[in-house]
Amino acid sequence: MNAPADAISAAPAKPAQRAARDPVHWLLITVALLFAAVFLVLPLANVFAQALAAGFGPYWRALAEPDTLSAIRLTMIIAAVSVPLNAVFGVAASWAISKFEFRGKTFLLSLIDLPFSISPVVAGLLFVLLFGVNGLLGHWLEAHHVRILFALPGMVLATIFVTFPYVARELIPIMRTQGREQEEAALTLGASGWKTFWHVTLPSVKWGLFYGIVLCNARAMGEFGAVSVVSGHIAGQTDTLPLRVEKLYNEFDPVAPFAVATLLALLALATMLLKALLEWKTRHEP
16 A cells, blocks of 8 residues: 555655755855855945945045046947947848858858957057058048047947957857748748848847847946057046046045946946846747
8 A cells, every 4th residue: 555655755856856955066056156255246345335435425426527427428429339330240140140151151250259269458459550650541541630549439449349249149049049941931921031031030039139239238338458458548538437447546546436336337237137137038938
């Protein structure tokens, strides 16, 4: 009579149950949480603590400084220009790579990954060698009174360079997984290629596209190395938020650099929340 009960008790535990009882499982979780607390949570908490150490008055005054407001505006302008351009490039490149076969496909993939393998400082130096006074195009630009370096165009170009892989690299695996069946069915039913793209391809990757745009925007607003090389560090003119933080910190201001840094920290937290929301949407979308 007790055979079924004995058989149930003798049945092997499920993988999840075995993992819950495995000490290595808990050790790995503990190490991951400790690492996140020491290297992520504590520095972030310290930034806010230092920013608010003297109270809200000095904190708001630091954010209201004209040079800081200029840095905020410039950062938003750079992101507003570079992110849409990268989104257009990312959609076009991922669509071509995942849906079509053509010569140079491997080379295009390598170009997309290039900013991941080059230091941002080196990327900024490349623009200096190209657009500088003694650069490849420097004399022509100077003769025609076109200013690229130490101005908004150079900062936008540097930001586009370091951020353009994000949208494409997010969409390529999604489009490859989906295949071409839906597009081919739409074309068979008489839809044009452009209509197929807008009504079939793009809606099927919308959450991946939003996810890539969020990551691209976060990197664009937080970029330091490449922008630092081409900006000239002109206060009130070519300082972005990261450059403004560095300048204030080098001036030994006890509050202002941390106050400005909280804006970037809040951007990082907002990016994390949007990332989690988009991942949840992707998992639960029918």
